[in-house]
Amino acid sequence: MFNTGYLRVGTRVAGALLLAASAAVSAQSVTGAGSSFAAPLYAKWAADFNKATGIQINYQSIGSGAGIKQIEAKTVGFGASDMPLTDQDLQAKGLVQFPTAMGGVIPVVNIRGVKPGELKLDGQVLGDIYLGKIKRWNDAAIKALNPSLALPDAVIAPVSRSDGSGTTFLFTHYLSQVNAQWKSQVGEGTAVKWPAGIGGKGNEGVAAYVGRLPNSIGYVEYAYVKQNKMNYALMRNAAGNFVMPTAQNFKAAATGADWNQTFYQVLTNQASPNAWPITGATFVLMHRLQDKPAQAAGALKFFNWAFQSGDATAEGLDYVTMPAPVKNTIRKAWGQIQDGAGKAIAFQ
Numbered sequence: 001m002f003n004t005g006y007l008r009v010g011t012r013v014a015g016a017l018l019l020a021a022s023a024a025v026s027a028q029s030v031t032g033a034g035s036s037f038a039a040p041l042y043a044k045w046a047a048d049f050n051k052a053t054g055i056q057i058n059y060q061s062i063g064s065g066a067g068i069k070q071i072e073a074k075t076v077g078f079g080a081s082d083m084p085l086t087d088q089d090l091q092a093k094g095l096v097q098f099p100t101a102m103g104g105v106i107p108v109v110n111i112r113g114v115k116p117g118e119l120k121l122d123g124q125v126l127g128d129i130y131l132g133k134i135k136r137w138n139d140a141a142i143k144a145l146n147p148s149l150a151l152p153d154a155v156i157a158p159v160s161r162s163d164g165s166g167t168t169f170l171f172t173h174y175l176s177q178v179n180a181q182w183k184s185q186v187g188e189g190t191a192v193k194w195p196a197g198i199g200g201k202g203n204e205g206v207a208a209y210v211g212r213l214p215n216s217i218g219y220v221e222y223a224y225v226k227q228n229k230m231n232y233a234l235m236r237n238a239a240g241n242f243v244m245p246t247a248q249n250f251k252a253a254a255t256g257a258d259w260n261q262t263f264y265q266v267l268t269n270q271a272s273p274n275a276w277p278i279t280g281a282t283f284v285l286m287h288r289l290q291d292k293p294a295q296a297a298g299a300l301k302f303f304n305w306a307f308q309s310g311d312a313t314a315e316g317l318d319y320v321t322m323p324a325p326v327k328n329t330i331r332k333a334w335g336q337i338q339d340g341a342g343k344a345i346a347f348q
Contacts, residue, residue, distance in 0.1 A: 029056035030298040034067015034080030036202040037167045038282040040223040041101055042080070044313050045306045052305065055298055061202055065164015065190040071095065071285045077295040079285040082166025083190050084264045094288050096337055097263050098330045099281040100303060102320040104222045104250045105170045106278070107233040108210050111137060113150060114231065117244065120145045122236035123178025123269075123277065129217060130158050130175070131182060132196030137215060145236075152215070159209045159218035162199030164190040170280040171219045174268040178277075219278075222250075223317045237277040238269050245276055247318045253279035259326045263333070286337055293339040300334055300346045307331075 032042070039061035046057035062070075064081035071079025072093060090097055107121060125141050128134040134141055137151045161168045169190045176183040186192050200206040203220045207228050210218040222245055225232050234242045243249050253275035257265040267279040284303065290296040306314075307330070311321045322330070334346040 028294065028298060029058050030295055030302060031058045031076045032078040032080060033060040033062050033070045033076045035064045035082050035166050035282050036061040036204060037082045037103065037221040038080055040227065040317055041314055041319050045310050048313065049302055049305050057302055063163040063202060064166030068285065074287065074291065077299045080282060081285060082280050082282045083169035084266065084283050086264055087262055095285050096288055096333060097283050097285050098333055099263055099283050099322060100306065101314050101322065102250055102254055102279060102281045104245050104276045104279050105167055105219050106222050106225050106245045108218050108220055108225060108230045109233060110210050110214055110216045110231060111152065112214065116231045117234055118149055119233040120242050121233045123175060127175040127179030127182040129156055130196060154215040157213055157216040158197030159206050159216050160194045160197055160199050161206060163201050166190060167203060167219065167221060170268060170278055173266060174278045177269045226318060235277050237275050238271050239273045241273055243274060243276055247315065247320055249274050249276040250279045251320045254320065259329055288336055288338060290337060290339055290345060293345050296337055296345050
């Protein structure tokens with residue numbers, strides 16, 4: 001639960017106070033690093049925010065694993081990860097975590113003659129491909145899901161992430177739920193020992209590999225699918241339905257999340273009939289006690305602005321925005337981010 005009882009500030013007042021608190025950073029820049037899953041969204045938000053306020057947000061898309069390390073080392077103002085930290089880990093590391101948006105991890109393929117959305121996969125088959133058990137596109141297990149699709153007698157080239165990645169966490173967390181051998185042999189995490197295939201750095205690297213490597217398969221956040229006009233697969237979800245990767249189906253996966261209890265929410269393999277099975281939120285990490293309160297105020301101003309003015313941008317990139325009540329819960333949680341005098345930075 002969030003210790004926010006001492007806050008008695010409404011949303012509008014909170015926004016106004018954030019503006020006042022960040023006046024000192026109006027000519028400065030704020031640094032952040034981590035998630036490539038969130039990078040397309042943060043890049044657009046940052047450009048629009050700079051036009052509105054003059055504050056520069058310098059965000060490095062280096063992967064969630066590196067983003068967590070950077071914020072722990074205090075080399076950035078905020079870290080970004082698609083693998084949420086547990087409440088216990090946050091307490092031990094002196095960090096605060098909050099979600100900013102939700103999206104989907106999408107299997108993408110490069111198969112000649114197969115159009116976007118024609119190939120159907122399920123978790124068992126997807127896991128077996130990455131285990132190296134299913135080696136060719138015309139394997140009987142793939143044909144059973146696609147009886148009318150002409151698939152080539154060609155060796156599958158699996159592409160994964162070579163860096164520590166929240167996208168990989170979501171992908172492997174999902175596979176661990178739906179493929180028993182994957183769970184026992186590989187497991188889940190931001191970095192795993194891949195049994196087969198090659199690795200690319202960032203969502204950008206995986207997208208580039210799949211785009212130029214015939215008969216390959218990879219996994220990327222949906223914004224990269226749209227930006228690169230990639231060929232994607234349908235997925236069978238927990239309800240047994242083959243679903244499209246759409247913002248509406250990402251949103252369906254989030255219906256069971258209780259953000260009021262904890263921000264540690266993993267949204268894979270949800271029971272909703274329309275849920276995209278590899279859905280997740282992207283999170284920001286900041287220190288509770290700030291050595292650089294002006295930069296922290298600038299970061300909070302950025303995300304408050306995004307919550308107020310950035311929804312259309314997020315939706316245009318097929319991210320799912322946080323519901324208004326969740327945004328209010330997040331703003332209250334910002335009260336835990338304090339300066340050396342113990343004052344809440346966002347509400348001074």
